[in-house]
């Protein structure tokens with residue numbers, strides 16, 4: 001199939017057996033990611049964001065569904081069985097650079113490891129390439145000889161990003177990659193991510209609960225709640241006219257920085273109730289137990305996809 005999508009995901013399901021019962025972490029999700037875009041995947045804790053990312057990485061195999069990458073690779077195959085060129089092409093940057101970087105190794109060795117494993121460059125060129133990779137993220141050669149503990153949080157995350165770039169990937173999953181950082185490091189890392197995306201034509205799946213980050217770097221937004229996607233829209237439209245009450249609730253709970261922000265904040269959707277258990281998710285629209293606008297149909301039937309604009313889909317009975 002020819003399209004502009006680097007990834008097409010169809011009816012993805014991933015369940016986990018736990019002592020409490022089966023957790024439907026991802027429960028019938030459809031989405032696509034376009035070449036060169038940043039798609040933000042947003043939702044409260046436990047909505048299935050990381051699980052989705054980990055299935056794409058091949059850390060988990062899906063229970064059901066199709067994931068087609070670049071029109072030719074099947075991502076339902078676990079990472080160990082994937083062809084080398086595919087393993088190189090999809091990378092992930094985790095939330096905590098403190099634990100994801102080996103504390104006993106110097107930066108040059110941390111970054112050269114994937115270069116050697118994937119045989120990206122000739123042995124003689126390895127450190128030259130490490131230096132180039134550090135330059136991409138704005139770190140000088142001096143960083144080659146530092147250990148992770150000598151670096152600040154933002155610098156560590158920049159090293160993790162340059163390590164992710166080592167295999168020349170096209171697609172990077174950023175799972176809360178800036179959440180643990182202070183505001184100024186966060187801005188620095190986000191700007192670096194935007195810069196390298198432009199330079200290298202990268203595609204990002206940005207997993208976050210931070211709508212401020214979403215507004216700064218993503219092109220499109222997808223909202224997940226208890227294993228399902230309830231809304232997707234281009235970023236500008238998303239902030240201008242959020243449709244799903246869950247989206248409105250998320251947006252009304254973010255702190256606003258300016259009076260302009262305050263104007264676009266949806267009024268009146270307060271968070272009510274707790275997030276229900278993922279083992280026994282509510283019937284129909286899973287948000288209905290917390291939704292101030294719920295009608296009887298909301299608890300009876302799953303809402304259909306409703307197209308409310310170009311590139312804007314909402315799954316909510318209110319718009320039927």
Ligand SMILES: Nc1ncnc2c1ncn2[C@@H]1O[C@H](COP(=O)(O)OP(=O)(O)OP(=O)(O)O)[C@@H](O)[C@H]1O
Pocket residue numbers: 016017018023024025043044045046047048049050051052209278
């Ligand atoms: N390996 C696992 N075994 C059992 N349950 C799991 C496993 N991984 C995730 N879950 C459960 O699946 C659901 C979705 O988890 P997931 O980590 O994908 O959420 P998330 O949206 O990334 O949340 P957070 O914002 O807290 O990172 C949760 O109920 C979680 O407890």
Ligand SMILES: [Mg+2]
Pocket residue numbers: 049050051
């Ligand atoms: Mg997560």
